[in-house]
Amino acid sequence: MRNYKKTITTLLTAAILLIAAFMTGCTKLSEAPNSTPSEVDVPAESDGSGVYVKLERDDVSSVALRGGDFTKVCENADGSLLKAGEWLFTGDDIAQLSKKENNSVLFTVRALDADDMLLGEGTFLYDVTQEKLYVTISADGVTCSTSDAADAPADVPPVLTLPILDEIDQTVTIGTSGSSLSAVQAAVKLLDWGVNTGLGTDEISDAASTWLAAKNNDLTDHLQKLELVDDAYQKLLTDEARELLDSAGCEKVEITWGSDPVEPVEAIMQAAGLRR
Incomplete structure (x- = not known):
């Protein structure tokens, strides 16, 4: 009976984790003991190419990335606010699309609060040759860089949209x-x-x-x-x-x-x- 209960508990825990991963849709960077970002925690079949998002504000409930015909939404399964200061990997969909079409992909990142009010939005171009782009969302706006360094310049210009x-x-x-x-x-x-x-x-x-x-x-x-x-x-x-x-x-x-x-x-x- 004890082993049976243990098995059930394990299965339920795994199910909850799977649901949380599905709802979130994004993967965060793993953290080294000194709490500085280290290696990227990405699926084994992915090389980590794509768009990364970091919040520098603590009132964001969800982040959405739209590029081409796909949209990736990052949110906590329990509806809580997203944690600031961590890089979120939005998946390699955009990298695969850019590679498939052999072309740059226009993408938009939007941050919403718990009431779905827009807090920030930025549109940029991603090309698979760039491999990784890093989008930062702060109270001052949305910027994009080719580096995840703390003092990296916003060297990817925003694109005017119509x-x-x-x-x-x-x-x-x-x-x-x-x-x-x-x-x-x-x-x-x-x-x-x-x-x-x-x-x-x-x-x-x-x-x-x-x-x-x-x-x-x-x-x-x-x-x-x-x-x-x-x-x-x-x-x-x-x-x-x-x-x-x-x-x-x-x-x-x-x-x-x-x-x-x-x-x-x-x-x-x-x-x-x-x-x-």
């Missing part, structure tokens, strides 16, 4: 009966963004080029979506605007733009090769 492009990518369809409708709706949002953004055209062009470059194998689909939106955008600058809006279910949208091209939108289309 969420409007992600929205277009997610909402516009191609090759379906609703393609034109979704393109018009997206063009309305793009126009509104273009009129109100404070970004310069050079910044927008660089950001759009980086976004497109990160698409690599799926670039054709993304360009087709932008071409559909561009066609709708150009029509919205003409006398056809009201009729087009009404037919796309945008009857309540007021036409607040004129007939002149909107420079921020033009910068995106230029980067996409849709302008001569």
